[in-house]
Amino acid sequence: MRRRVPVVLVALGLLLLLGSYVWYTQRVVNELRGDAERSSRMFARVYGALVDTDTSTATGTAALLDLSREIREIGVPVIVTDVRGNPNFYANLPDFGDGFAQPNDRRFDGIVRELDRQNHPLDLPNVGQVHFGNTPLVRGLKIIPLLQVAMLVLLIVAGVMVLGVRARAERERVWAGMAREAAHQLGTPLSSLHGWLELMAERATDPDSASARRHMEGDVDRLERVAHRFERIGRPPKLVPIDIGDAVEGVVNYFRARVPTLANSVVVSFERGEGPLVVPADRVLLEWAVESLVKNAIDALAGRGGTISVRLDRAAGGGARVRVADDGPGIPPKLRRKIFAAGFTTKESGWGIGLPLARRIVEESHHGRLVLVPSDRGAVFDVIFPG
Numbered sequence: 001m002r003r004r005v006p007v008v009l010v011a012l013g014l015l016l017l018l019g020s021y022v023w024y025t026q027r028v029v030n031e032l033r034g035d036a037e038r039s040s041r042m043f044a045r046v047y048g049a050l051v052d053t054d055t056s057t058a059t060g061t062a063a064l065l066d067l068s069r070e071i072r073e074i075g076v077p078v079i080v081t082d083v084r085g086n087p088n089f090y091a092n093l094p095d096f097g098d099g100f101a102q103p104n105d106r107r108f109d110g111i112v113r114e115l116d117r118q119n120h121p122l123d124l125p126n127v128g129q130v131h132f133g134n135t136p137l138v139r140g141l142k143i144i145p146l147l148q149v150a151m152l153v154l155l156i157v158a159g160v161m162v163l164g165v166r167a168r169a170e171r172e173r174v175w176a177g178m179a180r181e182a183a184h185q186l187g188t189p190l191s192s193l194h195g196w197l198e199l200m201a202e203r204a205t206d207p208d209s210a211s212a213r214r215h216m217e218g219d220v221d222r223l224e225r226v227a228h229r230f231e232r233i234g235r236p237p238k239l240v241p242i243d244i245g246d247a248v249e250g251v252v253n254y255f256r257a258r259v260p261t262l263a264n265s266v267v268v269s270f271e272r273g274e275g276p277l278v279v280p281a282d283r284v285l286l287e288w289a290v291e292s293l294v295k296n297a298i299d300a301l302a303g304r305g306g307t308i309s310v311r312l313d314r315a316a317g318g319g320a321r322v323r324v325a326d327d328g329p330g331i332p333p334k335l336r337r338k339i340f341a342a343g344f345t346t347k348e349s350g351w352g353i354g355l356p357l358a359r360r361i362v363e364e365s366h367h368g369r370l371v372l373v374p375s376d377r378g379a380v381f382d383v384i385f386p387g
Helices: 004-051 058-074 106-118 136-202 209-231 244-256 283-300 354-365
Strands: 078-081 087-093 097-100 122-124 128-132 240-243 266-272 278-281 306-314 320-326 369-373 380-385
Touching (some): 078 106, 240 244, 244 306, 283 380, 354 380
Antiparallel strands (some): 087 097, 320 380
């Protein structure tokens, strides 16, 4: 719930920003429409006075009065001064309204300077000057966009903070999942060691005890590798040229000796091309990624049996491709986009860390790619390491 609060605040901020933008643009449209209407009326009155054949000046005077009234309705603050700078007439001043100024009235001096700062005054020959300011619409057009930009900047900052919070939460989930995965991985060889010990106790004189000891040594070696893996967390990968075939084959051989072979048997096969296939890699992390894929396939075949195929090929353009495929139930299309998300799992006892961990090792530590390949049956994963 706490992680959702910043997202909700950013969404509300965006709605507020969009709402204010729509409201203000509609206001600007209405103001411009009103200005167009007033300008049209002014034009009509002036044109009527020009074409009037009446020799009297009544029509012209009325037109000029109408023109003056329409100009005042536009809302432009105006002060007319004479040739000596004394105010004669003013309109649309918030503190004074409209009217004629008294001779030598100095109350308008500061207002005149402010209007001249906004716009250059107009000269009227033998009359004086017209000092005018900005309409409320112009003032709004100068201020409102700045407020909207400031709000947008705040939303961007909030969005970045939300992404940071989400990223930290994601890392926390990954680290917690890795700890659980460590316990899970350590549990497998430990259980196996207990089984071998019981078998050796029962068959102390059996020649097969030598084979059992070899398997025990393999489990002990795996425990050591798992322990070394967690020493590498948070450190840069040690990329050195290695034969990737030997590393992958070692992982396959380990699981091949430990998968079910009786009821619901699982067969693990491995294919590789001729000669070594050398790529720069961190062997410890590489084996970890491949193990996660193979174990994921074994879990998919649990209770039903099947085949797991691991194949090593040279990738197009150099590098290597490791394909891990099984003939299990596969991954439903609607879940294909979620399987690499930390914490997502379809297994009751799963933690949803294996595939995200494998992808991080491949893509972040080795600059490669881990992809789910479309298939008609089972699940197929390709791990591509650059050369």
